[in-house]
Amino acid sequence: MSTIARATRAQPVHLVVIALIAIVFVIGFSASDRFATPLNMANVQDQMVALAIVALAQTIVILSGGIDLSYAGALSFLCVVFAAIAGDSAGALLLAMAAVVALGILIGMINGGITAYVGVHPLITTLGTSTILAGAALLITRQPSGSVPLFFEDFTYGRLGVMPFGMIFVIALYLLIGFMLWRTTFGTRIYAIGDNEAAAAVSGLPVRQTKVAIYALSGLLCAVAAMYMTGRFGVGDPRAGVGFDLRSITPVIVGGTLLAGGKGGVLGTALAVILLAFLANVLNFMNISSYYQWIAEGLIIIAAVSFFAGKGKS
């Protein structure tokens, strides 16, 4: 298997996920006439956008052998901050964007800095920052508050045919990050550190700086997701990020990226996000309680990991 295959070409796991998507579609067609409508297709895509962005961030972190659990607190905090500043003018919106992006990167740098330079396991570091930020968000406001300019809200609802603007943006992001992993030294370092950190260090790679950059990128993508979510809600919800920490991991693992790092890529994550979104949609049409969706999601993640565990042994 060559390098290019590593980054882009379809691998068995991708084919499995594609087959599952096909099955979900077949069930969807037979479950409801409304499934195949342009309206529903666009709605499902709307529901994917935020998760797709944080799952992309999580993919990068997991590829490097780390994990980022800060999204729950960070998203809530950044949503609240964004809505508090953005107000109703274009100028305020730009200021809010700059502030949220800067804060997202700062949160990531703190996560990466503590992980790389102090040596705290990223699970602990990011769980800590997540808890702090979740508290901070609720200190700022107990109720959803603030606002965004109407044109920005409209923009997050905008569509090109059946494709929401948000989805086009997500596709561009995935292509960009995929290209970064394939063609930049930063991308190679992410795989190298995830595969064997000690070997990467002996090879003269700046392991610590790279880790800080990885978490900073993760924080930046988290800020992007926060701006989108706030635009959709039209208000800053201090509980907006709840659940996104663990939900961001599911598509990464189902998409075939190794939890231990070093192997995988963004294509698998993208396919898994699509699978999970349509699965939820079809279960809705079948009038199955969302609690069953949780059960289904849990079964899928265990099945995915079992699949790789079995392959690893052979």
Add this chain to the structure above:
Amino acid sequence: MAQPYLAARGLSKSFGPNEVLKGIEFEVHGHHSVALCGENGAGKSTLIKLLTGLYTPTGGHVEFEGREAGWSDPRQSLAAGIAVVHQEFSVLGALSIAENIYLGAEPRTKMGLIDRRALKRDAQALLDDLGISLNPDDLVETLSVADKQMVEIAKALRVEAKVLILDEPTAVLSQNETKHLFRIINDLRERGMGLVYVSHRLDEIFEICTDITVIKDGVVTSKGPTTDYTHDSVIAAMVGRELGDLFPHKAANPTAGEKVLEVENLLVAPHLPPASLDVHAGEIVGLAGLVGSGRTELALALFGAAPSTGNVSLMGEPMPHRDPAGCIEAGILMLTESRKDDGLFLNSSVARNFAATTPGFGVHHNAIPPGHEERRAAVLKDRRGVVVDHVGLPISALSGGNQQKVLIARLLENRPKLLILDEPTRGVDVGAKSEIYKTLRELADEGMALLVISSELIEIVGLCDRVHVMRDGELAKELVGDEITEEAIITVAAAETSTHHGVAA
């Protein structure tokens, strides 16, 4: 002689009050390969770290082409042309061969992106130059251990190196793979490079090194051209004693004792021929062969840790269904190949490691009273010569030799009838080796049956009463008494085997 490329001038290094190296004088000339010999802990690794700028000396200095180098970072020495092949592989399985070779120094396009075409072309050129037939696009995880080693060397040589330091490069290679490596080393030397070769294997040193430098306890005890040395004189310089003293006496009449283990038609894998052997009380039987010849697999099958079919009996009692727990109960115990992976509990104390397999030994209730493990372990020091200040220390604080002694002592707690030892002295210094050999012979003399697997021919020849040479999963030949020589074993073991794609036989 011309000016050396790299030299240590009165080099000393202390860690706190502990002086590890004292006034080392060491030279590497172009067109020469210097063997750096010494027991584990003699200071070889420290010297290499000083030479490459990973450590800064506390006395003396490193000289590069006649000038004081003053390196404070390995990247500086690398830039000057000092390349190192590390003992622990630094290649990454998830990256391609080309990416590994140029990791951290990837060719870039004008845009700053990785130039994948140039990356592949450069890597291919480097591999071709070294006579390594590998595809630079292949992922390293798909390679054999030998090929990974070749990638490691190519990686070290991606810069125009004047000096190449190889730290125990053959520890994991078979004989044929080692030969290919030697051809590369000789080729590099003839081109004018200076090489430093660190190895425990004396045969190899005499085969490829032009000079020898011996370090003992942080001091250079002997140095000169290889032609001035013999095996025995190198060992003498390393440990202060002769090779003959390393091994205890052999059994006078090895097969006189009763048959402890009897194996008939044991099938480890369906495509392999059945194996039959026996081990008597009071003898040490060796399993020799190349890495991958099936020695460990056979041992694991005997111990019930791998599936097999065939007739195995212990003291005349058939053991149709074997598993490790049952084997331990019956009296077959095994020392596994890698003590760090499947021997020790690295985060636990010496005492707990010692008592781990028989925790309640000597206790009448299920609860183990506090201090029980420590009391039991304390006798270990007297009995097996384990040097440890306090049995409550973590086992990871012990030297390799002492760790191995703890493991052997632990096995003996179960009163084995048959003891299987897979590489019993791997990563152990010469002094501890000698003590382990002595212990094993004492156990044999007490009536135990021992089956020893070893990749070190000296060990097989010096220790074993009978030897089975394995080849491609088959017990190819049995050697007894005076027939056991390094030449006889190699002739059988290396006949028509290697089929690695990167390393030609």
